[in-house]
Amino acid sequence: MISNIGIIVTWISFLNLIFLFFTKSNFQIQRLARINLFFHFILFCLLEIGLFIDDFSISYIANYSASTTPPIYKFASLWGSLDGSILLWNFVLSIYFLIYIKYFHKKEFFVDVKIFSSILAFFVGYTIFSSSPFAGCIELASIGCANSTLLPFDNLLTSEFGRGPNPLLQNHPLMAIHPPILYAGYIGLVMPFVISTSHLIMKETNNDWIKMAEKATFFPWIFLTAGISLGAAWSYEVLGWGGYWAWDPVENVSFIPWLLATAFLHSAKTQIRESTLINWNYSLSCLMFLSTIFGTFITRSGVLISVHAFSNGNIGTYLLIGLSAFTGLYLIVGARNIEYFSSAKKLSNWFGRSGFFIANNIILFSATIVVFVGTVYPIFYETLYDRQLTIGRSFYDTLVGPLLLILLLLIVFSEKLPNKNLNFAEWVKTNQIEINISLVISIAISLYYEANYEFIFTIFASIVLVIILSKNLISYFRKGRISGSYWAGQIAHIGIGIFAIGLILNVTQSYSKEIIATPGSTIEFSGNNYIINQPYQESKEEKDVINLPISKSNKVKNASLNIFKNSSQQAISSPAIFRNIESDTYITIKVIDDEYFKLIIRKNYGIFIIWLGLALTIFSIYPRIKNE
Amino acid sequence: MNKVLTFTLLILLLAIPLINEDRDSRYENWSKNILCPVCQGENISDSPSEYAEDMRMILREQIDSGLSDEEIYNYWVVRYGERIITNPQRTNIEMIILPILLISLFILAFIRSTKNE
Incomplete structure (x- = not known):
């Protein structure tokens, strides 16, 4: 029943998008965009209802949910695998479409609506022609469903149990938050793409488009930052991976749009101020979006092995076609605006404000190149030599590390950038006290820890940056004048x-x-005593949990092992974390037996400080909201 | 006066790493770049597992008995395949050259298009 309705509503929403594509009335566009969102909301709700009533005649639900799955993970199962996550993708994209129509659409344009509705139709088309989360089951597997149909009104088979979500995805409520936030980031980057291409097609060559594109990038950028941070927190705090970032392909391809968007937020400002870098900004505004599609392609088509491989599917070719089409649009529109691009003003001073913004762009784009090469190189290597390759941390440390360190040193000057070239001696004079204080603190810290050059440079740059910028921020904060993009920065x-x-x-x-x-x-x-107590077992419907209480003075934390029923996957080890500002003691269970346990105990420094920094970065949304 | 102070402090800071002994010995270098095959993406230096411990012992013996980098590399790759080495850029130098070349080309093109003639 739900399967049939879902497939039919998907078709109707597709037809609606075709109407939208050809509409030449702004009133109709408004209405159809609302109707479109309504359809995608219905589709979202339909699959949720299916998940909650355990409709195992739907292949997706039979394969990625189970009747024993707790409600919150049933809810999150909608995006627990590829086909369902496309549904969330389309829902979020439809929300952005309405936001776009409301805030960015120009009444005299129709081409932007055409581009946007084509992108939407492309992704809705995937659930029609390639693989749908509403596909009904026509062949049962021992558990779940083996074969499904994209046509409605077939005779559907209902499996008795569902297979249940991947254990990694039903271990913590963060599953309900991290993917939608990340999606809100990725998908929002459609807006700058549509804004810049449509304006350039219409030859609207004033700086309007860059202002709009900048605004349309900032808010998705916040979501992207938050989404990546939540992913890091999840893998560290819950999944017991011990780390928060592994340079895994899926992590890399989320980092690439982030790097590009960060670059764009800076270079857009340069164009708004001085009408420079027009071609570069046009490219960045498109590459942000294209890189998300590219990232989805290489990580979800099975060409790469990744710890996030739980949602591979046959989306490869389909995405490749879309990627080529969108890239084609970017190139053709670019080629037809060469004249406009060459009207851009040249840069006057390389060591003034614009110079710093450009240095930022050069560094961030160089980092993008490194991450890109590191991510795709193993694919080429395997194709050429038929051997697999592991690109580990050292590759990125060697190449990205120095780039980001230089960037950090440049940020120190961001408090007050000069219009003319920077006078370094004068800058030192103005900030003498802050520099000296930072040097003393850096020396103290470096003596306390085992410091190498990488350590002292990073510590000094960060401390002088934090001191100078905070002093400035606090003095203005008292006057209550914190609003606008300067303060967000x-x-x-x-x-x-x-x-x-x-x-x-x-x-x-x-x-x-x-x-x-x-x-x-x-x-x-590391100088503390930890008492390992008697373990106890908890039995829940979907999993068995072995808890091992560990106490330090009067604090007790559980390290636990989660063993999921109906799953061949390994158990998930959740850590016991004793945290202070400086470091975490992070204990995970490796083996647990009646008589003895094998534990891994880690001293992880700086985690609290990392989370604090990321939280503050996300908080930079506040002055912008206040301004708008 | 202030300048002298800043300068002295800076020199002090720069001298600190020199008093710490060089931590990245040959052994450290290798152990940080051999993947632990039974762990999730960890190298044998970071991995606390027993398997990694055994591998570290073998590596320690190899370093102590003065095996060349070539010999150590071959030992591990023959047994576990190329995947075991996490710094393939050491033997596949094109992996370093390629990004640096691309970055240089990009910077050249970028500067050319924004510079005043």
Whole structure:
């Protein structure tokens, strides 16, 4: 029943988009965009209803949910695998479409609506022609469904149990938050793409489009930052991976749009101010969007192996066609505006305000190149030599590390950038006290920890940055004048500075060890005593949990092992974390037996500081909202 | 006066890493770049697992008995395949050259298009 309705509503929404494409009335556009959102809301609700009433005649539900799945994970199962996540994608895209029509659509344009509705139709088309979360089951597997149909009104088979979501995805409520937020970031980047291409097609060559595109990038950028941060927090705090960032392909392809969007937010300002860099801005505004599609393509088509591989599907070819079409549009529109691009003003001073913004762009784009090469190189290597390759942390550390360090040093000057070239001696004079204080603090910190050059440079740059920028921020904050994009930038920069302090502590100081313990024993680790108590088992409908209470003075935390029923996947080990500002003691269970346990105990430095920095960066939305 | 103070402090800061002994010995370098095959994307230096411990012991012996980098590389790659080495850029130098070349081309093109003639 739900399967049939879902497939039919998908078709109707597709037809609606075709109407939208050809509409030549702004009144109709408004109405059809609302109707479109309504359809996608219905589709979203339909699949949710199917998940909650355990409609196992729908292949997706039979394969990625189970009757024993707790409600919150049933809810989140909608985006637990590829086909369902496309439904969320389309729903969010439809919301953005309405936002676009309301805030960015120009009454005399129709081409922007054509581009936007084509993009929407492209993704809705995937659920019609390739693979739909509403597809009914026509062949049962031992558990779940083996084969499904995209046509309505077939004789559907209902499996008795569902297979249930991947254990990794039903271990923590963050599953209900991290993917939608990340999507809100990715998908929002459609807006700058549509804005810049449509304006250039219409030859609207004033700076209107760049102002709009900048605004349309900032808010998705916040979501992207929040989404990536939540993913990091999830893998660290819940999944017991011990780390928050592994340079895994899926992480990399979320980092690429972030780097490009960050670059664009800066270079757009340069164009707004001085009418420079027009071709560059046009490219960035499109590449942000194209890189999200590209990222989805290489990580969801199975060409790459990743720890996030739980949602692979046959989306590869389909995405490749879309990617080529959108890239084609970008190139053709670009080629037809060469004249406009060459009207851009040349840069006058390389060591003034614009120079700094350009240096930012060069560095961020260079980092993008490195991450891109590191992500796709293994594919080429395997194709050429038929051997697999692992690109580890050291590749990125060697190449991205120095770039980001230079960027950090440049941010120090961002408090007050000169219009003419920077006079360094004068700058030092003005900030003498702050520089000296930072040097003293850096020396103290570097003596306390094991410092190498990477450490002292990063610590000094971050501390001087945080001190100078915070002093400025606090003095204005008292006067209550914190609004607009300058202050958004300042807050984000302080956040990045704090983040960098945590990051360098984390990568240079952390260590770990494996220990064997028995119930009731006390272990000593980095000067503290931890008592390992008697483990106990909890049985829930969907999983068994073995909890191991660990106490330090009067605090008790559980390390646990989650064993999911109906799943061949390995158990998930959730950590017990004892945190202070400086470091975490992070304990995970590796093996648990009646008589003894094998535990991994890690000293992870700087985690709290990292989360604090990221939270502050996300908070940079506040002055912009206040302004608008 | 202030300038002298800043300068002295800076020199002090720069001298600190020199008093710490060089932590990245040959052994550290290798252990940080051999993947632990039974762990989730960890190298044997970071991985606390027993399997990694055994691998570290073998590596320690190899370093102590003075095996060349070539020999150590071959030992691990023959047993576990190329995937075991996480710094393939050491043997596949094009991996470093390629991004640097692309970055240089990009910077050249970028500067050319924005510079005053």
